[in-house]
Amino acid sequence: MARPRSYDHDALRAATIRVARRLLEEGGPPALTARALARAVGATPGTVYAVFGNLNAVLLEVNRETFLELAAVIDAVPDGPAADWLDRLADAYVAFMLERRDVWRGLFEGPRETESFPPWYTELIDRLIGRIAAPLAELGAGPRARDLAEQLFVSVHGVVALAAIGRLDMVTARPAQALAREAVETTVRAIKAGPA
Amino acid sequence: MARPRSYDHDALRAATIRVARRLLEEGGPPALTARALARAVGATPGTVYAVFGNLNAVLLEVNRETFLELAAVIDAVPDGPAADWLDRLADAYVAFMLERRDVWRGLFEGPRETESFPPWYTELIDRLIGRIAAPLAELGAGPRARDLAEQLFVSVHGVVALAAIGRLDMVTARPAQALAREAVETTVRAIKAGPA
DNA sequence: GAACTATTTTGAACAGCGTTCAGGAACCGA
């Protein structure tokens, strides 16, 4: 009753996301084009659009995978004495993001402000911040742990944001990892200074 | 001996920069196109290219003006007790950037990593960090004042970076200004905790 | 087997982008 699909759409979807990621890694956001995607998966732009609706949806899927990987990496960071634990978290986060600069840029650059974000996006960030709050609480941050974790996350985000576009050296001579660790140290010292 | 210029190139240059800024404010980076610029200044794309070489140069000039304005705003922040002084600096910075979200995005998004930055760019950032280091030194940061100023700047950058693309609320319920002030407070408290 | 229907896939087309550059335009000096 109908022309049968010539593609396994699930497989095509997965392949497209895989290729999208490779394109991003190799050429940054400008390399992620509908035609390049289609060519690489052996289909045509129209088919990609039939599967994803638009290019942004492809990027969103890459972001999902990236975030899931990040979550796994963060979860794999062994806990320990709170200060060391935080350092390891910071190191892992910075290293992860800088190894994927261009994918990172896809995560944080550009999209419309009015766009609403899918639940997994928010949930993963929430989880990440929870992982930061744990050692902070251990250090005696008490009820402020969550707030401080948010603050620390944003600070490290600042480091990575500048490093990912190659502009951290305009602000400081220190490398990203050092700055992230110092942000951790400052937070820890502020906690040790006692309750507000 | 030659066809006379039909444009005052200095005036055309200035007008182009002015229009570029308006386009950015009204429609963000995507609105800054060669044809729109040319149309708005009553010239043709070719002429714009004759004056600026390429579109990025126009963006760079807008950035220069924005940074100069920022420098003026920061210089105008009255000093006072160090903690209040820092709060005012943070407020001024955050307010300035958020009032110019789209111009801000032009400042920090996208350009090639290999690009070298003009001296005024680095100099202005240096000046900005100097302004932050002053009250920190007053608070007893000693020789660490500069390092802490860089760190604080990067932290506040993280706040603004997320706020400018409308994603700060994915991390925290607090507004940008509050987070910036808390970054200040954390830094101050870390200093008060004594030398490292 | 032919016709019809339903679905999927294609790829040309559209409007726009940054950028280039052949050639028309406009002046001066001879």
Add this chain to the structure above:
DNA sequence: TCGGTTCCTGAACGCTGTTCAAAATAGTTC
């Protein structure tokens, strides 16, 4: 009036995301 010289225009190139009429391919019915 005729080069010479410079300036400016705007068509053109190759690219972009996206759309959609048409082609392809199947099952079903006559």
